[in-house]
Amino acid sequence: MMSAASPGARNPTPGSVLDPRDWDAYRELLHQAVEALVSHARARAAAPVWQPVPAELLDSLAGPIPQSPREAAEVFDEFRRLILPYSVGNTHPRFFGWVHGTGLASGLTALLAEATMNANCGGREHAAIHVERAVLRWFRDLFGMPETTSGILLSGTSMANLVSLAVARERALRQDSHVNRGELLARLRVYASSEVHGSIQKSARLLGFSPEALRLVAVDAACRLRVEELESAIAADQKAGLVPAVILGTAGTVRTGAIDPLADLAGVAAKAGAWFHVDGAFGALGVLAPSLAPKLAGLSQADSIAFDFHKWMFVQYAVGCALIRDGALHRATFASPADYLRREQRGTGAGADWPCDFGPELSRPFLALRIWFALEEHGIQRFSEAIERNVALAAHLARRIEEHPAELELGNAPETCVVCFRYANRRAGGADWDAVNTAIAVGLQEDGVAVLSMVRLNEAMMLRAAITNHRTSFDDIDLLVAETVRRGRRLAG
Ligand SMILES: Cc1ncc(COP(=O)(O)O)c(C=O)c1O
Numbered sequence: 001m002m003s004a005a006s007p008g009a010r011n012p013t014p015g016s017v018l019d020p021r022d023w024d025a026y027r028e029l030l031h032q033a034v035e036a037l038v039s040h041a042r043a044r045a046a047a048p049v050w051q052p053v054p055a056e057l058l059d060s061l062a063g064p065i066p067q068s069p070r071e072a073a074e075v076f077d078e079f080r081r082l083i084l085p086y087s088v089g090n091t092h093p094r095f096f097g098w099v100h101g102t103g104l105a106s107g108l109t110a111l112l113a114e115a116t117m118n119a120n121c122g123g124r125e126h127a128a129i130h131v132e133r134a135v136l137r138w139f140r141d142l143f144g145m146p147e148t149t150s151g152i153l154l155s156g157t158s159m160a161n162l163v164s165l166a167v168a169r170e171r172a173l174r175q176d177s178h179v180n181r182g183e184l185l186a187r188l189r190v191y192a193s194s195e196v197h198g199s200i201q202k203s204a205r206l207l208g209f210s211p212e213a214l215r216l217v218a219v220d221a222a223c224r225l226r227v228e229e230l231e232s233a234i235a236a237d238q239k240a241g242l243v244p245a246v247i248l249g250t251a252g253t254v255r256t257g258a259i260d261p262l263a264d265l266a267g268v269a270a271k272a273g274a275w276f277h278v279d280g281a282f283g284a285l286g287v288l289a290p291s292l293a294p295k296l297a298g299l300s301q302a303d304s305i306a307f308d309f310h311k312w313m314f315v316q317y318a319v320g321c322a323l324i325r326d327g328a329l330h331r332a333t334f335a336s337p338a339d340y341l342r343r344e345q346r347g348t349g350a351g352a353d354w355p356c357d358f359g360p361e362l363s364r365p366f367l368a369l370r371i372w373f374a375l376e377e378h379g380i381q382r383f384s385e386a387i388e389r390n391v392a393l394a395a396h397l398a399r400r401i402e403e404h405p406a407e408l409e410l411g412n413a414p415e416t417c418v419v420c421f422r423y424a425n426r427r428a429g430g431a432d433w434d435a436v437n438t439a440i441a442v443g444l445q446e447d448g449v450a451v452l453s454m455v456r457l458n459e460a461m462m463l464r465a466a467i468t469n470h471r472t473s474f475d476d477i478d479l480l481v482a483e484t485v486r487r488g489r490r491l492a493g
Pocket of ligand 1: 098099155156157158159197199250252253254279280281282308320
């Protein structure tokens with residue numbers, strides 16, 4: 001117990017300049033901010049999906065670093081007027097660009113709670129560390145990975161791919177202790193389909209793999225990696241003295257949402273003595289959708305899985321995850337002894353395994369709290385329903401496109417939630433359809449109707465909808481199709 005005479009009993013910060021002078025007034029301000037933010041979230045669908053950033057914001061940001069304090073209420077009003085309405089649009093039901101998640105209402109509570117705790121989750125003994133462990137265990141079990149599996153929450157799948165490939169590289173380098181590490185590294189090869197995400201190229205470069213290490217294997221008509229081509233590439237490389245280190249399957253490719261034949265890839269990896277990594281940025285959580293789960297059965301055989309909570313679990317940015325089957329090797333890849341991080345038997349510095357032993361970061365936010373809030377509030381079943389509904393919406397969009405054979409072309413039969421299509425009026429002859437479709441996408445964005453991104457598929461620029469959006473309705477999809485046709489007709493003259 002602290003006595004009244006101890007130094008700690010004195011208020012060490014009477015009037016600390018960075019805390020509110022009046023906490024009651026601050027509480028009132030926060031109430032008003034919550035009121036404004038919840039009203040914004042509730043009315044989001046009625047506002048434009050996207051609108052250009054106003055010149056007034058750019059002017060105000062062009063000034064020098066702010067020197068003197070301002071009233072907090074005034075600052076919030078400026079945020080509300082100049083920043084809040086000009087988001088990328090992913091909280092709106094008709095945002096379908098790239099692969100963005102929507103964000104959950106439960107996330108507002110979670111992020112306020114996160115900010116209040118301001119936990120540093122690099123390690124130490126506190127509640128946040130145990131919440132993160134629980135989240136990792138829940139998803140390890142969901143993917144059917146064994147108890148030896150370790151994991152780490154990261155800012156997204158780009159980072160989770162990097163961490164997974166770092167462990168894979170470590171395993172490959174440890175397999176032959178007689179060879180110089182640099183020499184062996186130069187011979188390691190990583191196999192993935194030509195549809196692999198760009199974060200893999202980045203990771204391979206950062207991890208010092210040779211520029212020729214990434215072997216891009218051809219895909220079939222459904223954009224899935226061709227297993228026979230993979231086997232021939234491996235055989236040729238082995239013959240040339242190269243070492244197949246990693247076989248990478250994608251569960252939900254970024255361009256068309258295809259799922260590679262994961263179980264077959266697991267078999268090929270086992271035969272070649274290679275690590276089997278799955279980039280499941282959005283698709284891995286398809287295990288929650290009864291219609292997709294059978295295609296993802298091979299996930300449980302992966303040596304590592306990278307996936308995002310901020311995509312198909314709709315949790316606020318930015319939180320992804322790497323799960324690694326061989327937890328001991330995962331720890332050995334990243335843990336580094338430092339006396340200032342020593343582990344005690346008791347107290348705040350206790351605990352054998354800290355998150356900083358499993359990834360490149362030391363200071364880390366309490367990312368697990370937004371997942372905990374989401375799951376405690378909704379239960380996993382609601383996420384299954386939301387994902388399955390996105391799959392149904394993608395199938396509906398594909399059907400609606402096929403109802404306009406004279407004007408719309410479907411680029412891919414959607415396997416998950418990504419649909420590529422374009423406007424191309426057969427009767428209009430040789431129009432520049434790439435330009436027309438680009439103009440359709442830009443027009444939909446600038447008029448605040450919908451956000452689609454673009455992709456080049458089968459030699460044509462296609463409109464691309466990735467429906468990782470729990471707010472989208474079937475009417476939103478119908479409106480998207482009607483607007484595409486209307487704009488296409490106008491642009492095609
Ligand atoms: C297949 C795939 N892998 C990796 C990533 C990168 O994920 P993140 O943006 O969370 O880093 C994406 C992003 O869309 C993706 O679709």
